[in-house]
Amino acid sequence: MSNDNKTPSEAWGIGTKLIHAGAEPDPSTGAIMTPIFQTSTYVQAAPGKHKGFEYARSQNPTRKALEEALAIIENGKFGLAFSSGVAATDAVIKLLQSGDEVIAANDMYGGTYRLFTKVFERFGIRFHYVDMHNADNIKNYINSNTKLIWTETPTNPLMNIVDLAAVAAIAKQHKILLAVDNTFASPYLQTPLDLGADIVMHSVTKYLGGHSDVIQGCLVMNDAGLREKLYFIQKSCGAVPGPMDCFLVLRGIKTLHVRMQRHCENGAKIAHWLRQHPKVSKVYWPGFEDHPNHTIAKKQMRDFGGMLSFALKDDSVENAMRVLSSTKLFSLAESLGGVESLINHPASMTHASIPREERMKNGLTDSLMRLSVGIEDADDLIEDLKQAIG
Numbered sequence: 001m002s003n004d005n006k007t008p009s010e011a012w013g014i015g016t017k018l019i020h021a022g023a024e025p026d027p028s029t030g031a032i033m034t035p036i037f038q039t040s041t042y043v044q045a046a047p048g049k050h051k052g053f054e055y056a057r058s059q060n061p062t063r064k065a066l067e068e069a070l071a072i073i074e075n076g077k078f079g080l081a082f083s084s085g086v087a088a089t090d091a092v093i094k095l096l097q098s099g100d101e102v103i104a105a106n107d108m109y110g111g112t113y114r115l116f117t118k119v120f121e122r123f124g125i126r127f128h129y130v131d132m133h134n135a136d137n138i139k140n141y142i143n144s145n146t147k148l149i150w151t152e153t154p155t156n157p158l159m160n161i162v163d164l165a166a167v168a169a170i171a172k173q174h175k176i177l178l179a180v181d182n183t184f185a186s187p188y189l190q191t192p193l194d195l196g197a198d199i200v201m202h203s204v205t206k207y208l209g210g211h212s213d214v215i216q217g218c219l220v221m222n223d224a225g226l227r228e229k230l231y232f233i234q235k236s237c238g239a240v241p242g243p244m245d246c247f248l249v250l251r252g253i254k255t256l257h258v259r260m261q262r263h264c265e266n267g268a269k270i271a272h273w274l275r276q277h278p279k280v281s282k283v284y285w286p287g288f289e290d291h292p293n294h295t296i297a298k299k300q301m302r303d304f305g306g307m308l309s310f311a312l313k314d315d316s317v318e319n320a321m322r323v324l325s326s327t328k329l330f331s332l333a334e335s336l337g338g339v340e341s342l343i344n345h346p347a348s349m350t351h352a353s354i355p356r357e358e359r360m361k362n363g364l365t366d367s368l369m370r371l372s373v374g375i376e377d378a379d380d381l382i383e384d385l386k387q388a389i390g
Contacts, residue, residue, distance in 0.1 A: 009072045014188060015257045022069025022250070034065040036247045058235045062243040066250050067218075070208075073187040073253065074200050076220040078227035080234050081246060085183065085203025086111050087239035088217030090119075092148070092179050092199060094233050098124030101145040105132045105162065106362050107155040109181070109203075110351035118353075129358075133292055135166035142174050152181035153190075154297070157309045157346045157370040158363055159284040161293035164300055168196025177226075183207070183337070188260040189301045193222060199230075206337030210252040210259055216241045259339065262375040263306030269378040270371065270385070271308050279389055284309040306373040307336060309346075311365060312389070320345065320367035326388035329381055336372035341381055344370040 009017060026035055037060055044050040053059045063081050070079035082088040089112055096102070104116060106129040116127045128141040132151055149171050153162035164180060171178040179199040180192040186207040192200050202208055204216035221227055234240060241249075271285040286297040287304030297304060312319055323343075324332050330343040347359060347366045354364070373381065 010075075017073055018188070018256050019254050021072035021253065022065045022067075023254075024065070034062055034247065034250055036243045037061045038243055056243075057238050057240055060240075060243050060246070062246040062250075063241065066246040069250060069253055070202075070204075070218050071220050073256075074182075074193060074220040075187075075191045076193050076200065077222045078220065078224070080219045080227070080230055081204070081241050081249075082217040082219070082234065083239045083241050084215050085181075085201065085205060085217035086115055088201050088203075088219050089115060089181075090239065091219065091230055091233045091237070092150075092201065093120050093125065094237070095177070095229060096120075096125055096147055099126075099145060100147040101126045101128065101141075101143065102148045102150055103128050103130055103138055103141050103146060103176075104150040105152055105155060105160075106130055107158050107160050107364070108150075108152050109156045109183075110346070110353045112150075112152075112181070113351075114353035131362075132162045132167065133160050135163050135170060138167065138170055142170075142176070146174065146176055148177045148179060150179050150181075152184065153300075154184045154286055154305065154307065156184060156307075157284070157344075157351065157368065159286055159291075159307065159309060161286050161291070161297045163293065163296045164192050164195040164197060171198075172196065184307050185301060185305060186256060186260060186337075188256050189264075189303055189305055193220065195300060198223065198226065204249055205335065207256065207260065207263075208253055208337075209249050210256065210338060211248075212335065212338035212340065214245045214248045214252075216245050216249055259375055260303070260306075263373060264303040266375065266378045266381060267306035267308060267373045268304065270373055270381060273382050274308075274310050274385070277389060279312055279314065280310055281313040281315065282311050307371070308373065309368055309370045311368050315365065315367050317366045320369055323388045324369060327384050328387075329376060329384040330371065330388075336370075338372070339375045341374035341376060342372040344372070346370050 040056045042053040067079035067081050104127050130137050151162050168178050177198045180197045181201045183203045183206050200220045202218050204218050274280050275283045285308040324345055327343055330341045333342050334349050
């Protein structure tokens with residue numbers, strides 16, 4: 001498609017898109033930033049005669065601006081904001097019914113696994129956990145009850161890469177929905193709808209918000225019918241974000257490109273430094289040329305991100321705990337994607353809800369450590385890791 005046939009936002013570069021997506025001056029005041037509409041309801045001139053807003057669980061002008069921005073930056077048509085990433089995931093699974101089956105990635109966020117196994121399995125939905133490093137592995141689990149493929153790439157925390165175009169081709173062949181958790185990459189690095197996904201999910205809490213000050217999730221899609229079904233779930237179940245949270249995310253999105261550039265630069269420096277460290281046995285980062293599916297990552301991502309995991313040669317939990325407790329700049333905390341660097345112990349924190357035997361089977365050892373590399377000076381971060389590892 002030539003630029004002549006594109007809407008202005010479709011023709012914009014990624015930096016321009018992130019700054020201007022969904023941003024219209026307030027018509028009543030000219031305010032360049034979308035106001036925080038802190039209201040629960042809206043006055044109607046007559047029953048059913050209103051200005052597009054009735055009740056704030058269903059609609060809010062600040063949230064509407066954010067949802068439009070989220071759609072634009074993911075190259076989608078429709079965006080829906082939720083109170084958390086898990087709430088957004090919950091809405092997708094509520095498209096299904098008892099007896100339906102889901103093929104899910106075997107390496108994924110522990111909260112997603114908990115939601116699937118502890119909540120939705122009780123309602124008769126069956127989940128198959130599959131190594132999606134090779135997309136063909138999915139085919140063995142497809143049957144007439146399969147209604148959804150759920151994946152994430154890069155995966156959390158082992159940084160596996162899933163070939164989204166290949167998975168999308170399989171999904172379309174069998175008329176199965178494909179949902180992609182794009183949290184680790186962000187729209188700056190990867191746009192799954194362009195690769196054939198039906199739904200993109202984000203824990204907006206992470207890179208989109210970017211400042212560790214908001215909890216939120218979102219879904220983006222192109223199909224109008226799918227949007228209506230998900231909007232009905234959003235409105236009916238009520239897991240919506242407040243206007244202040246939406247305002248904070250609108251602000252965060254405007255700097256996503258400059259933040260991601262630094263996250264990627266710092267991530268690359270630290271990944272290469274860790275790989276040369278005599279006490280480090282393995283570094284999980286898709287930017288290495290010998291990383292499985294590196295060529296796929298290079299093809300479907302603009303860069304390799306600021307997330308990585310590593311293990312020590314002395315692969316004991318005690319040694320890992322010593323490192324985790326010794327960093328000064330890397331804060332020991334759950335979450336990721338903020339401007340400050342975080343270190344995390346997946347086995348006891350973000351992925352503790354996954355049974356140990358399942359974690360070990362997938363390569364998530366008790367001593368694995370995950371880094372969310374922030375935008376500080378890379379040399380300072382390296383010095384911090386150096387003194388902590390010893």
